[in-house]
Every structure is written in structure tokens, then in C-alpha cells.
Amino acid sequence: MQTRLNKYLAERGFCSRRQADALIASGKVKVNGAVATLGLKVDDRDDIVVLGQEIEKKRPQLIYLVFHKPVGIITSVDAFAKDSVRSFLRLQNHLFPVGRLDVASSGLLILTNDGALSEKITHPRYHHEKEYLVSVDKPVRREDLRVxxxxxxxxxxxxxxxQVKKNADQRFQIILTEGRNRQIRRMCEQLGYEVKALKRTRVMNIELGDLPSGHTRPLTQKELRELKRTLE
Structure with missing residues (x-):
């Protein structure tokens, strides 16, 4: 049975559906030697290559990791991109980051090959919580936090x-339920602050904790059960 190419790539653990759409639109996916187009349907008889990598036809065993992304690492699915998550960790499996975390920020990234789970966490219609710790260049005014x-x-x-809370003279934590590009940095800039450090500390029930920068750990069974229950 044929299925849409973006769904096929997500089910084979290469990337999420939205990441697949971006790769297809940019001409980086080939099916049977031809550049693929959005909406194309495929099945296991087709030979699919993404970013020079042949996609395995067998569905992978699902993997779920927490990664403490350092500043300077980009959340790209391209294993050959300089300073990408994949190249930094030398990932052998087709794991990809769930959502984005800009290159100047650090903190929690979930890595998985479960495209369906990634879609449910990142799609704008779901409004899941993400928590950040933000350090700025001058004392934070409480009226700005209210704004x-x-x-x-x-x-x-x-x-x-x-939800915003001041926890030091020049530092605050903020919980968002949306994921606009550089949202926190834009908010701070508009209020006259320069962000000096931005770290994501939580996604839904998954917390960064004391995981060292640059390291990964598997999600616990308890974390995974609670995460999937919330996403149902």
C-alpha cells in the first residue's frame, strides 16, 4: 500500500513529517533516482535517498534520548552538516531532534526516530509546555515580566x-506553549534586553536535570509512559 513520502520517512525514523516536507521542498530527496515532489506516494518497492543516504525499508526499533545541546550545535537532520546534532554525536541510527533549539541556545533536545511522537510534540495545535532559563544583560524589571x-x-x-518568574537579578524562567522562531530573544530585544544565555530545561514532563552539556541519556520508562499518555 502506498503512503505519502513525508509519512514514509517519518515511519522509517529519518525525520518528522514537517522536516520531511522541508527536505522534499528543497530538492534533497530522490525517489528511484528522480527528485521527489511534495505529496508523492511511495511504498517499499521504491528506492529513496535523502541527503545522500539510502532509506532502509524496514521500520526501526524506536529510540528516545534526552540530549543536552551545547551552544554552537545546530538542530539539523543532515549528518554531513558541520556542527549538526547528528555529526556532533556521531549517531549511527536515524535519530533526529524533536523541534528546534537555535544555535546560540543550549539545553534539552529530545532525539528519536519516532516520527509520530515528534509530530504530536511539535505541531502548533497541541500547545505543549516548554520551559527556559534566560539570562540578560541588565536587571529584569517585574513590569517587563508581566508584559x-x-x-x-x-x-x-x-x-x-x-508563565514567567524572576529568579535572580538578571535571570528569569519562562514557560511557553508555542514555538515561534527566536521568540524569547525577540521578546527580550523588544523590551530592551540582550539575551546572554538561554537554556531549555524542560519539554512537557521531560526535564534536563543535571545531565552534562554534550551528553545524552535514554528516557526512563516512567518518562516515556507519561509522555505518551499526555500525547494520546
Whole structure:
């Protein structure tokens, strides 16, 4: 039975559906030697190559890891890209990052080959919590934290309400339920702050804890059960 190419790639653990769409749109996916197009349907009889890598037809054993991403590492699915998560960790399996974390930020990334789970965590319609620790260049005013919490106009759109708490003179934590590009940095810049450090410490029930920078650990069975239950 044929299925859409983006779903096929997600089921084979190469990337999420949305990441697959981006790869297809940029001409980096070939099916039977021809550059693929969005919406193309495939099955196991087709030979599929992404970024020069042949996609295995067998569905992989599912893997779930927490990675403490250092500053300077990019969340790319390209194993050959300089400083990508895949090249940094020398991943042998087709694991990919769930969502984005910009190159200047550090902290928690979930790595998996479960495309369906990745889609449920990252799709905008689900509004799952992500928590960050933010350090800025000057003392944080409580009135500015209230503005962040209530919502701000960023690139012409009002941000969703957030939970914000000051925990040091020049540091605060913020919990978002959306994932706009560079959202926290844009909010701080609009209020006159320069972000000096930004670390993601939690995604839903998964916490970074004391995992050292640059290291990974598997999700515990308890974490995985709770995560999947929340995503049902």
C-alpha cells in the first residue's frame, strides 16, 4: 500500500513529517533516482535517498534520548552538516531532534526516530509546555515580566500567554506553549534586553536535570509512559 513520502520517512525514523516536507521542498530527496515532489506516494518497492543516504525499508526499533545541546550545535537532520546534532554525536541510527533549539541556545533536545511522537510534540495545535532559563544583560524589571506573561506583538502576531518568574537579578524562567522562531530573544530585544544565555530545561514532563552539556541519556520508562499518555 502506498503512503505519502513525508509519512514514509517519518515511519522509517529519518525525520518528522514537517522536516520531511522541508527536505522534499528543497530538492534533497530522490525517489528511484528522480527528485521527489511534495505529496508523492511511495511504498517499499521504491528506492529513496535523502541527503545522500539510502532509506532502509524496514521500520526501526524506536529510540528516545534526552540530549543536552551545547551552544554552537545546530538542530539539523543532515549528518554531513558541520556542527549538526547528528555529526556532533556521531549517531549511527536515524535519530533526529524533536523541534528546534537555535544555535546560540543550549539545553534539552529530545532525539528519536519516532516520527509520530515528534509530530504530536511539535505541531502548533497541541500547545505543549516548554520551559527556559534566560539570562540578560541588565536587571529584569517585574513590569517587563508581566508584559511577557500577558503576550506581546512579535512579527505582527500576539504571543500566547506565558508563565514567567524572576529568579535572580538578571535571570528569569519562562514557560511557553508555542514555538515561534527566536521568540524569547525577540521578546527580550523588544523590551530592551540582550539575551546572554538561554537554556531549555524542560519539554512537557521531560526535564534536563543535571545531565552534562554534550551528553545524552535514554528516557526512563516512567518518562516515556507519561509522555505518551499526555500525547494520546
Amino acid at each position: 511577557m506573561a500577558e503576550g506581546m506583538m512579535i512579527l505582527g502576531t500576539l504571543t500566547k500567554k506565558a
